[in-house]
Amino acid sequence: MGSDLFEISVNLIKMIIIFVMMVQLVPLLVWVERRGSAFIQNRLGPNRIGPLGLTQLLADAVKFIFKEEFIPEKTKKFIFYAAPVVSLIPAALAFGAIPLSMPINIEAFTMFGESYGPYRFAFQSFELGIGIVFVLGISSLGPYAMLMAGWASNNKYSLLGALRACAQSISYELALGLSIVGVLLLYGTFDFSEMIAAQQGPLNFMWFGKEVTLGFLPNWGIFYQPLGAIIFLTAVFAETNRTPFDLPEAEAELVAGYHTEYSGLKMNMFYIGEYGHMMAASALMAVFYFGGYDIPFVTAEDVNAGVTWFGQAIDPLLTTVASWAPFVGDSLAEALGFSANKAAIGTAFVFHIAMFAKILFFLWVFVWVRWTIPRFRYDQLMDLGWKTMLPWALFNTIITAIVIFIMRTNWS
Amino acid sequence: MNSLAPIIALTIFVVLFGTALLFLVSLVGPKPKNSDAKNSTYECGIDVQTTGHSKISVRYYLTAILFILFDIEIIFMYPWAIAYGDFIKEGQGLYMLGAMGVFLLIFIIGLVWEIKSKALEWD
């Protein structure tokens, strides 16, 4: 976790910030969902409260908080309360394992008269060598929250919704896991950072032992694994129980599925879990197939040079303004002054914006699809998972293995 | 080992966050009187007819057990996928392709049999 107090505290704060970021993105996404649906259906949507209806989020939050605390009779109280909390854990842990930007290398510096050694901070809650396996394992714990909620509610709609959700997400987990085999074959690693590193630069691959470079395309996984990307995206829709796969909460049949008996903030926490899952899925999609935090045709050195130029340009201005401050002027000027460490942090944030843009794009795809495609029937859903997507994922794996074998073998 | 401490720390933090949120919210908000009708299990407004735990189609069970079997097979492909590039570099690519080919063949036979035997039909 860290060698000294400074590193440990930075890592802890980073972890909490990433989690809070995930939680705070949820109301924003709800707003996007509502405005987006209105946009798609040629309506106005919530536009009265604040600019573009943005403060609607605050009103919703206040409404959620000031709801009556209520549980129906004959529920298993402990599990009923534990389910929403448990639903947060898989999403938070999965999202925390994905790198959101390049690691920050901090050189040795002095602060308050004490020197701190060089550090390396990863832009994620925790770095794991087995990234993918961990994320898959953690997100396979998702059904527990639903099962707990469905069983503890003592309501037949809840239980049916939970069982449906569970059967559905395990059916699509097969296609999901199998589509990732193609990615693993391509990069030969479980580590997200190594995957992103492999996707830098222009498109280049081995063609019968020779190296071919196509300069006009970035070296992203989507060009090697188009079928895998489609299967992965579809499976992720089913895993997160989004339309067209939202059978667990099919309103016409099951009232609201496994959270029928939930109200107020307890229900909201299920939404946080669901949207957190969507964020983790979008981030995975970006890492596997769209280069992660990679910006096409721009290297880390370029960005660092740009940030350094900008920092040095505004450096005199900042230090002059800071030195006007009474008493603390000198130390403030020193704190605001430009340094290589700040350039490293700035570079990481530039790449973070790139990653975030990709995540937001896929989140918008989630909303877009929800208001475009109608819901499947349950037998169609299971047929699609087992009889269409699983065979296609198998086909993708076999073709990838054969092509990689032919391309990478030295035939001379 | 060092990467486990943050995972545990985050888990504990999330649990504390959720619990604290639920607890704090239960303090505010109205507390009106409860009535029998309000307390009862939701069933579209009619009186509750049966208990919440009724018997459910065996297909859920079958789906789950078939999922476990296929899941194990897929997990066994992961180390293979990781090491595949290295094996090709060492000139053992064909051997690895064959080794997994036999395994995949068994997988495909299983899948085709499941589909043909109508074990995956939902009606």
Next chain:
Amino acid sequence: MDISVLLFYGLSFIVLCFALAVVVSNNPVYSAFYLAITMVSLAFVYFILQAYFIAGVQLIVYAGAVMVLFVMVLMMFDLKKEKDSFSKGRMSNFLKVSSVGWLWGLIAGAIYMSSDLLSMGATLHNKDGVGTTTKDLAKLLYTDYIFAFELLGLLLLLIAVGAVAVSRIKGGTHA
């Protein structure tokens, strides 16, 4: 004390506590939930022992698949009658007493065998040429143990056929 040692003992304690709760709890659904927690904690114990891939497999297969099946199946049934028939009567008392005997036998056997393993561990740990990464695991699994690996595929196929056959049986209590 090193933090990993602390975590190891803490997690082992949690594993044992919840494993005990599985046996002690008289509601089968709660037992299944406790077993799920046991499995997840066990995955983290593997994590501390630096068997990362095994930890992931433990999470995906045991915690994410097998236990989900258990919880699902237990929820399907209204287990009032079965619970009573298990907790009352002479037959179940006999079962209880005999399972206590089995448990003691298991514990004694585990202690006996693990004391053997402790002395072996020192020689196994630093064997030359055997790495601990997933790639090393793959190299062993797909070369030396290839036959067992293919047989396992066949075994899984047989289990699938068996499961479908069992689900086809008409009659019985819950068909």
